[in-house]
Amino acid sequence: MGRTIAPYSRQILQIEENLSEFRRALRKEDQAIYDELIRSSKLQVQAGVMAASPYPIDSMLLTMVIELKKEIKKLQADIQKLQGH
Template identity: 70%
Template sequence: MGRTITPYSRQMLQIEENLSDFRRSLRRSDQEIFDDLIRISKLQVQAGVMASLPYPIDSMIISMLIELKKEINDLKKRLEKIPDK
């Protein structure tokens, strides 16, 4: 028989577990953003069905995404302070 392929949702959980040390090393506020990004990725399960296991660059990409998410959050807060016309 052929080799069974691990379901994508289980791969996502494995990735999350593999990155747990990375997550723990982040500042508390960055951990919250990391968790937001993980939640967002779980909303796109169908789109990622063909994804493969993570490569070392994954943690680099997540770091970049965290910084971008922080910038977006900051911009949203600044926009909320602007009075409506």
């Protein structure tokens, strides 16, 4: 019988646990940003499930980048409005 893969949401929690020492070593302000990035990856769980990768960190990182890009686009639009363009 083949090896079963843990549910994606459980894999995210495992990655968080594996990185707990890394997080603790970060400065306080960086810990807050790290936490935001982890939360942003959790917002896209359904996309991660569809990726079905043996390395869930790949899809987690990609969803973090997507969320950051969305924030950048929104900020750029806000700047354009403020500049009157």
